[in-house]
Amino acid sequence: MKSVYKITLLFGITILVSSCHNTSAPNYQYFPNMYESVGYETYSESNAFKDGKEAQLPAEGSINRGFEPFDYENSTAGYELAKANLKSPLAVEDRNPEKGKELYDIYCMTCHGSAGNGKGKLVEREKFLGVPSYADRVITEGSIYHVVTYGLNSMGSHSNQLNPQERWLVADYVLKLKSEL
Template sequence: MLAMNKTGILSLALIAFSTVAILSSCKDKRSTGLEFAPNMYEPIAYNPDQKNPNFADGKTAQTPPAGTVPVGYTRFEYPNTMDGFHASKAAVNPLEANEKNLAHGKQMYVAMCGPCHGVDGTGNGHIVELGKFPAPPSYATGNSSRGGLMKDLTDGQIYHTIEYGLNLMGSYASQLSPEERWQVVMYVKQLQNGQH
């Protein structure tokens, strides 16, 4: 009889536990339960495209104050003009010419410039082979659209072109950091000499 009472008590406890578990799982399915760090799910800040009552014009995304520079931004001191291009002739590559910089420059060149300029710098990239765009001039033998030979472009002039773009080539300032631009310049200098 004692064994029967223990079995009955265990059975009753199991039935009670199962009932509680079933009933608690049937509550509102939309509830997420407890949240850890709810500010990660419900942002406090305004989104850039939201109206914002804190500013007179009601916009969240404000134009930065004049003269400010974003964190980590390196300003190229030569403007995007023909005079700026000619003045950039004086700019010198600040990076040390070593295997690491040259290898990274080649990697960036192949990824960013190679589709148009070709891996060897002769203007035979994949985009050109499609036949929809004219071939850019060869670094070793071509003429620059700004006058002179491509092989005579200085470090600063190549950097200026990467920074601002030219003709069908857009700016690569948002794709390549200043250091990567100088590394690409280092590799283009090799292509000007017919090395790759």
């Protein structure tokens, strides 16, 4: 008799539990904003920032991670100062002519040519005119580094493609090419 009661009780609980389940409505959601987030317009005003600005500015005086400040400004005066005073911080064992050539071939050769004579592929195809030969210029490692960092005339900056050590390697290789012209 006890087993009949147990079976009946189990059957009753099963019916009770299954009758409460509604397949057309979702279950309870904990943290519903995670499941159904509010969509914000990308550049809309928000009360998340001070004064209703679209974005928050970085703290004053902060610099980007991995950024190394360059003490010479992007001007003719800064170029002349770099030309006169700036020296490579690379130690002799850190100078890698093969890596310098590899970087030069990627970033510089298309305009300046493989020998540094200003006769690269883009100059031969007349896309750029007036690219100087290294033999015609008075250049130092500091002036080369400054130009690679900021750019000069038609040449744009390569500071976001080359880190500071790579720029010094390119400067070393350019001086090597100049000595061979």
